[in-house]
Amino acid sequence: AQSVTQLGSHVSVSEGALVLLRCNYSSSVPPYLFWYVQYPNQGLQLLLKYTSAATLVKGINGFEAEFKKSETSFHLTKPSAHMSDAAEYFCAVRGRGFKTIFGAGTRLFVKA
Amino acid sequence: EADIYQTPRYLVIGTGKKITLECSQTMGHDKMYWYQQDPGMELHLIHYSYGVNSTEKGDLSSESTVSRIRTEHFPLTLESARPSHTSQYLCASSDLGQGQDYEQYFGPGTRLTVT
Numbered sequence: 465a466q467s468v469t470q471l472g473s474h475v476s477v478s479e480g481a482l483v484l485l486r487c488n489y490s491s492s493v494p495p496y497l498f499w500y501v502q503y504p505n506q507g508l509q510l511l512l513k514y515t516s517a518a519t520l521v522k523g524i525n526g527f528e529a530e531f532k533k534s535e536t537s538f539h540l541t542k543p544s545a546h547m548s549d550a551a552e553y554f555c556a557v558r559g560r561g562f563k564t565i566f567g568a569g570t571r572l573f574v575k576a
Numbered sequence: 577e578a579d580i581y582q583t584p585r586y587l588v589i590g591t592g593k594k595i596t597l598e599c600s601q602t603m604g605h606d607k608m609y610w611y612q613q614d615p616g617m618e619l620h621l622i623h624y625s626y627g628v629n630s631t632e633k634g635d636l637s638s639e640s641t642v643s644r645i646r647t648e649h650f651p652l653t654l655e656s657a658r659p660s661h662t663s664q665y666l667c668a669s670s671d672l673g674q675g676q677d678y679e680q681y682f683g684p685g686t687r688l689t690v691t
Contacts, residue, residue, distance in 0.1 A: 473616055496678055507580075507666055507682030508619075554619070558678045563635075566611075566619040 466491045466557045470567035478575045483527075483542040485570045487555030490536065496558040497538045499529055502569075503551045511553070514538060525549070550574045579603070582667050582683035589657055590691055597652045597686045599667030606672050608650040609680065612636060613664040625650060626672075657690045664688070 471486035489495060496515055500508040512523025519531045525548075529540045538555060555567040580601040589595055601608065606627045611619040621634030625644040639661070640654050650669075654661055664687050668680040 468618075498679060500682075505585075505684070507582075507668075507684045508680075509682070510679050513679055563621060563624075564678065564680060568616060568618045 466495070466565045468555050468557050468565050468567040470553075470555050470570050472570055473568065474571050474573065476573040476575060477545045479547055480544050483540070483545045483549065483572065485540040485553050485555075485572065487529075487538045487540065487567060488536055489538060489555070489557045491557055497529075497531060498556040498558075498564070499523065499527070499538075499540050500554045500556060500566075501525075501551050502554065508554060511540070545572075545574045547574050547576065580667060580669055580681050580683040582665075582686050584686060585684060586687050586689075588689045588691060591656075591658055593657050595654050595657055595688070597665055597667075597688070599650045599652070599683055600648050601650075601667075601669045601681070601683075602648060603669060603671070603681065604647065605669035605681070606647070607670045608644065609668045609670075610634075610640075610642060610650070610652050611666040611668065612638070613666055613685070619666065623652065657688075659690045662688060662690050 467490040469488045498513045499511040501511050502508045512521045514531045522528045527542045552569045552571045554569045556564050583598045608625045610623040620636035622636050622638040623642040625631045664685050666685045667683040670680045
């Protein structure tokens with residue numbers, strides 16, 4: 465069965481600092497992996513996705529994630545945080561059939 | 577503009593009332609989903625549909641029902657609302673065409689409060 469674990473329900477960084485949001489997955493088949501972002505009072509929006517091409521995936525708003533099969537990880541990073549990055553971030557893995565399994569989310573706070 | 581819409585955005589209703597949460601998408605997607613979202617928790621899939629006249633229950637037990645009479649429309653109904661139904665409900669859709677990677681497109685959500 466597929467599963468996703470996001471380490472840290474809350475992450476706080478200063479504006480301009482590195483953002484690192486951690487995600488580990490479990491999958492019995494080669495996975496499709498996703499990061500979504502949710503801003504207050506909105507639905508989820510796709511940030512980036514891994515689909516077995518390049519292991520380093522670039523997304524919108526300067527975010528990127530690296531697929532590491534040996535570590536079963538798909539951590540999300542951004543070199544320099546901006547106040548507008550404050551949101552909740554969800555890691556997800558496509559499971560069996562057409563179901564997508566979502567993590568519990570990590571809320572990112574950005575301090576001025 | 578292709579998009580996915582949910583109405584109402586916010587709803588406060590008394591116990592025992594029947595409610596229908598609306599979801600429509602203009603992207604022509606075959607697959608549609610309903611998720612329940614609570615703070616600090618994973619999104620829980622409560623219903624999904626492969627296409628017209630096809631609906632399935634998700635992983636989370638739910639007292640709601642859905643229908644899919646038209647490709648673009650996927651309403652969710654609660655026959656008798658209870659306080660335990662208080663939550664955020666997210667509708668999503670995805671395309672099953674060749675080359676698609678199963679990313680989902682989400683509506684803005686309906687925040688339901690049952691008093």
